[in-house]
Amino acid sequence: SEARLLSQKSLLDAKLASTVAAAPLPVLPVLQYEDDTRSIGSTDKMKEKSSRFDTLRHSLAGMMRSPKAMLGSSTSQFFEVIPTSERPLAEQEWYHGAIPRTEAQELLRQQGDFLVRESHGKPGEYVLSVFSDEQRRHFIIQYADSQYRFEGTGFSTIPQLIEHHFSTQQVITKKSGVVLLKPVIKDKKWILNHEDVVLGELLGKGNFGEVFKGTLLRDKMLVAVKTCKEDLPPELKIRFLSEARILKQYDHPNIVKLIGVCTQRQPIYIVMELIPGGDFLSFLRKKKEDLKMKQLLRFAVDAAAGMAYLESKNCIHRDLAARNCLVGDNNVLKISDFGMSRQEDDGVYSSSGLKQIPIKWTAPEALNYGRYSSESDVWSYGVLLWETFSLGVCPYPGMTNQQAREQVEKGYRMTCPQRCPDEVYKVMQRCWQYNPEERPKFLELQRDLSAIKKK
Structure with missing residues (x-):
């Protein structure tokens, strides 16, 4: 109330007069922000003066705020020369x-x-x-x-x-x-300014924009920077940013890590860890002569581990494929490209329609009814396994998307790749059960493939 404010002002005026009489106030810098807590003097006497002044300054700060703030605001208790x-x-x-x-x-x-x-x-x-x-x-x-x-x-x-x-x-x-x-205070942990990032070499182009190699200036870290085209329709910009929103919540060695986002102005940036090996599909095709069976099995286990983590978070990827995985240091596989992903409380997402659906990787119930789940991700994982052990061959070779879809509905399943062990092919077949409930969980896939790898 006004009476309360006047009473507090009188008390503070008296306190100010007594403090000034006891000792002169130290000279303040021209600008003093709320995080500036440095002592002004170097001697104990000056520290004592500064301490007494700080106590008074904290009290006076309340006078500078609105009556509402004095009655319980969580705003800064420090006086700010530049008003917010x-x-x-x-x-x-x-x-x-x-x-x-x-x-x-x-x-x-x-x-x-x-x-x-x-x-x-x-x-x-x-x-x-x-x-x-x-x-x-x-x-x-x-x-x-x-x-x-x-x-x-x-x-x-x-x-x-x-x-x-x-x-x-x-x-x-x-x-x-x-x-x-x-x-609603923004989450500063993930907020970067555009000036914090220097774009370098162009790494590739996608549906949303370009991907650059970049440098994060604060610690000279090399990063991957996804940029969003400014003329994209709003619904695609939402899909672009949904990847960052999902990745903020995750921390797993087989999931690509988010560094931050630049949303203060256009174009929007998503800044992620730079994965040196590039995308898994290109890696398979380039290195196919050098890849041993143990390494292929390790890739399979890594992918299952990453997807098991996502399954535990009720996250549905919806676009799992070799092109959307990355190969990091020591050939560690990481799940990436969460632009189509959804996090649902019940683990099921119903889509009314997507313009670009990866037909050959998508489960029948998702294609027919728009019903996505971790079980539909398991179907896609089976196709990823097939890509892995065929060393980057496109699934359903010789078939168009429509032909592949029709054949799957008739009961056709891809044959075992030439270099693929029978045990691994049986895992693929389990992933391709028509009934989603009959497909294995990702933890089960991780366990079974780890056992095969150890043989």
């Missing part, structure tokens, strides 16, 4: 860059939760996303006459606009009645 609302948009903790609408909606969970993001449909346009009355609402931030606004007062920057509505509790629009209560 005067900092660039990219530095705002509630600004999440070009994340998809669906991801923004997942972050909004409680009444008044809010964030700001760049529109995927219209780059350069910004959207306020808020959870209000059990709904996730999205408001385009209007820009006209050099002012940002919703429907009322305009401000010269978006941070000033958001700070105004947050601190005053003014509704976003009268019709919606939406009020901003709590900013």
